[in-house]
Amino acid sequence: MKQKKFILEESEIPRRWYNIQADMPNKPLPPLHPGTRQPLGVDDLAHIFPLECCKQELNTTDRFIDIPEPVLEKYKYYRSTPLVRAYELERALGTPAHIYFKNESVNPLGSHKINSALPQCYYAKEEGTTNVTTETGAGQWGAALSYAARVFGLEAAVYQVKISMQQKPYRSMIMRTFGATVEGSPSMSTRAGKDIITRNPMHMGSLGTAISEAVELAMTTPGCKYTLGSVLNHVAIHQSIIGLEAEKQMEMAGEYPDTVIACFGGGSNFGGIAFPFMRHNIKDGKTTEFIAAEPESCPKLTRGRFEYDFGDEAGLTPLLPMFTLGHDFRPANIHAGGLRYHGAGMIVSQLIKDGLMHGVDIPQLETFEAGVLFARTEGIIPAPESSHAIAATIREALKCKETGEEKVILFNLSGHGLIDMTAYDQYICGDLQNYQVSDEEIAKNKIGA
């Protein structure tokens, strides 16, 4: 019988993260203070983030960073995640391609987000923090942070986008089960929230409102730090555990990927699977193709501009060098809540500029068609976000069917869709639609200060 899954012994789980900043031909541009437009240093960022995360954020020299022992101990709870050969999907497509996926949905929280939640909480605790706070949209990051906070004995307060709280009620229940406080944003618990509600009592929230509230809580509460689940460089460093494991597992399978694919919101799962392989393009002459799959309705990689822009809608963050649709771009209400973000992380933005990777945009209906096919062949109902990666993989595999190429395609299954079943039900009942964005809609949004 052919081997289906490749799993590492616990002793083989990587003990260091990979930091692609050390190998990039052009380093990412620095974040800037919005008033002075001066580059920000570690100390500037450390007002709201754990210090060690700030150091990693700006670390462009160390290729590898040791994973702290207590984080490694917790990684063992669910790592290594399996690398799986998708034989049934290949058969259904009739493709000669070899399709592999890294299954990050196999962990207690249901997505890759836990890989960064654990170190962020660990560093916060080590530095004397007692409380952490964050925002969450779909809730994958909020759930992971709630668990990680509990693990390291921190209190957690999560601002969840109010509309998302109503659409996916199970996620806030998961956070509360781990002991976190969950507030729908905008809330009456912060100045920012009160102001928003005063102006618009029926505001159903956005990542922008939730970030404002979490940042305010962190800045006004002694012993409280803010954490973020994507976009930033240190998050990509933590997520590199995905690709480092996959590298060893592909070796077990006796193959090396011609194509690496992940869905793209802020870049955390994409960077996680892609960067450890991309270094071999940069340093060892490999020619792997890297594809970031974004929603047609939020096409920052394929149709955005590379500019300094705010990371949040309200303009409270530093200016970040990113491919962006404008910080007040409002993505359509697609079910892949984790991909509804206007900008790309700094590292990825530079890599796109340098031609080391590229984006593709996928219509919502194509992602659900891909998700249902994957469920019915490989047995796993994927998160709507991850279905973007599956759809892009199917496109590549069907090209191989035409050309006869036996390409090796690797994608990251970033999470499962068990909390998103209403979306699948709507799809099966024919109640979902695609959302195109016109050039005018993109052009009208604000970029920069």
Next chain:
Amino acid sequence: MKQKKFILEESEIPRRWYNIQADMPNKPLPPLHPGTRQPLGVDDLAHIFPLECCKQELNTTDRFIDIPEPVLEKYKYYRSTPLVRAYELERALGTPAHIYFKNESVNPLGSHKINSALPQCYYAKEEGTTNVTTETGAGQWGAALSYAARVFGLEAAVYQVKISMQQKPYRSMIMRTFGATVEGSPSMSTRAGKDIITRNPMHMGSLGTAISEAVELAMTTPGCKYTLGSVLNHVAIHQSIIGLEAEKQMEMAGEYPDTVIACFGGGSNFGGIAFPFMRHNIKDGKTTEFIAAEPESCPKLTRGRFEYDFGDEAGLTPLLPMFTLGHDFRPANIHAGGLRYHGAGMIVSQLIKDGLMHGVDIPQLETFEAGVLFARTEGIIPAPESSHAIAATIREALKCKETGEEKVILFNLSGHGLIDMTAYDQYICGDLQNYQVSDEEIAKNKIGA
């Protein structure tokens, strides 16, 4: 670092199931025809079940049964499941006991039910069946069957208890995503359903109504077979893969269990983890204690009678020799829907009679307290059913704390609770309660024909 998880290579996954009927000191009594009270043979059962399942059902001689290759191929999708040492739970309890759990929640369907759904559908397909049908309460079995039917190219129709469909809507969405037809029972699609609705238009269903409808569909539809997720002997045979793997994995951990614990509804996950170890009590002089954890509100093992009784409320099945509360016993509306069943399987009933295992009954609030502690220590939100096993494990571990014994305790985590989050939310909000059953309530129910 201490090893946390023990996982088998794919080549080490057992290739044969274990059939404890071959080793039992007293064989289970045979099922009887309710009219003639004559023992039923393979041919009698084969009217509604796949033939091979009927043969296994009455096979008291073959200790091991080969797992068909196509089923093994599909087992590889999620097996081996990890054996995990619960270090954090041990620490939280301050117990010297070594607590291990077999994590059957790590599969695409979320519970152990898939282990038997795959072979039942495989045999049905091999025998020329085109359609399968079943009933489901909480929906774990229905979800597993829907996936397995899809795998082997069968159409599936699932009758789900109507009240359960409303309480856990995601489960029916999962079934539909795999392509199954799901009907709330009682439905207007069968004679039995229509009769029930005619008598009581607001009837919210029970396993009794759903079994009646599924059996009727199988009996009146050419090419359609009925499948069952628990209670019967062939289901326990299929589930033995759990314990056979655990045996090898405990050996990797260098330990042997003093106590084996599982929750108990009809006996499928209990038999799965327990029987492969129990054979060493029967044959090799081991003295492991086997504990089946049932709800306080449905205490068939601890307070039921050993009698011939119907397997369903309506009295359509053969008479089965079982510990029973009476086939019209109505369990309280606890959240562990999978444990709300009036009788125990034939094998387990005989084993209890022979003193090889025993039951404990656990109040609902104790199970949720255990489930939340487990989530906060081990990171996995357990199914309400599985929390019964965790609660029983905690009781045993706290006894060890008193006595200082370093007992090795193994329990089966039969499934995760991600689809049951409303129950956790109710618990955290203080909205759940215990349900005691009086002797009078038990005494008034019907047992036998």
